[in-house]
Amino acid sequence: FWAIAHLHVKNVPHGSSRIFLREITPVCRPYKILSRGINVGQVEIEATYWLTRHELSINIIKISHSQAERFLRAPETYVEIVFQGPFDIFDIQRTKVAERSLNPIFNEEFLFQIPEKTAVSDVTVDLIFVEKSNLYHNPAILGVLTLSKHTDWFPVRKFWADVEENPNVKLKDSFLFEGNVDE
Template sequence: MKTANGPSCVLVQMSVSKAPPSHSHFPSGGGPSSHLTLPPPSSSSTSPSPSSASPPSAPPPPSPVKISMQEHFAINVCPGPILPIPNLSDFFPRYHAFPTTPPPPREKPVARPRETDRERDEDRQMDGEEREGMDSDDDDTYLGTLEFSLLFDQENNCLHCTIHKAKGLKAMDSNGLADPYVKLHLLPGASKANKLRTKTLKNTLNPVWNETLIYHGITAADMTTKTLRLCVCDMDRLGRNEFIGEVRVALKKLKEGESKRYNMGLERIAQRGRILVSLCYIMEKTCLVVGIIRCAHLAAMDSNGYSDPFVKIVLQPDMGKKSKYKTSVKKKTLNPEFNEEFIYEVPHDQLAKKTLEISVWDYDLGMSNDFIGGVELGINAKGERLKHWFECLKYKGKKVEYWHTLTQQGAPSSD
């Protein structure tokens, strides 16, 4: 095979060394030829047949037949009609012709103004709340339901609260049961007369009380501003009582003389507010410095819609008077600024075994103080509370600040 007249054509020559037999089907009048050439296409001219009388010593060379490269491959691969050779792109339909439509231009990010220190604190505070909510094992736990009825008697200035029953309470004791009771509290308000409670029922998760508690001296004006908090707790004689869950009802929705029945799901964490705490361990002085910076959005505990908050801190296990401190009282505010620091002399290796209890209270002159909320920091804490404690132990000499959401932790055992 030779290439002639460029790469698009080839010369094909075929020869037969042995003559065909005498009974060959060649046309009469012409003898067999010692050379055979490939029949040319119909459009090509045919080469003349050699004469039988020609000398056998030097047969003339056959005329070259020109065929295209496409015809050559078609003849050798599959006889039949010549089909176009497929393109590579036919086997990959996901590829498309170019150029394509250009993508839309990217929008330039809008430059954000620089944040102030307070804005950064607030952002960190909200992020901390979300992470704490995700880390908490109580948010997705079914705590049970509470069924009760309310009746406002305007003529006698009384609010009748009938506690019917609870169902499916969360088990709080080692036997898989609980010793539940219900505590009622009118908010805002700090008087002991605002706190009522039912009897305690032993070893049950489905208690039935059918007990009516009455608030006296409730006016129509009180009904427009008061909220009734119903808290379900577990009685524990060996330690302090445990919080199970609570519900709140705005009394302004209750019509005079109408007995309204409720069946509500218990919630674990109520809105109590937040506290900003700083921790710093100083190796040179072997002491822990606790900073109570400020609180935000505290629950109103007084009838004027405010509270008189102060903060207690206790390092457990109890080390006597040296383990208990409290801040000054801030009058008539739900967002107090304290900026006070307290020092605990404790070796660093013992700090990992300690728990710092922080609780926020409403001060009341001449009566018991109202618990607003608390938080515990230590090795047994979870989420942001554990992270705060861990960073204090790890980064010695560095002040670490965190926002924490106030919960029922730190509530007094006496009810």
């Protein structure tokens, strides 16, 4: 199951309160994605909330300290960006493939239109780091980073709150991402 799906996290209102529960739903893929669960790296991103256009800009700058360095191989890496609201996936985009680099530089900006009546704080952006390798037939997930106010990781939660509170200002930061240890 885990090899053919990634998880879509949905914020579900809990009763009449403003508390949201996290509901995890698998999103099937037409091909199998392997997750080795040992990769850890760091991603540098830049995010901007454009208030007048009601858009969110995510710029994937680079990935560094990838675990591929441990294995002395330079994989083809790309990042899949899943833009979702409280109840739906709005858009899925991906970067170009960074060929054969231990520390790939992307410098790609993605614009996402935020639906009306949806606040930035209700939006979740999942960055899924994927590696294409000649050792494996199918892509392998290096790790996932979730940008949301609902994450339990304070630096990401603070960054996301800063993006919402400072519209039209480009905010840049680096975050660690980890793979799942299930194999």
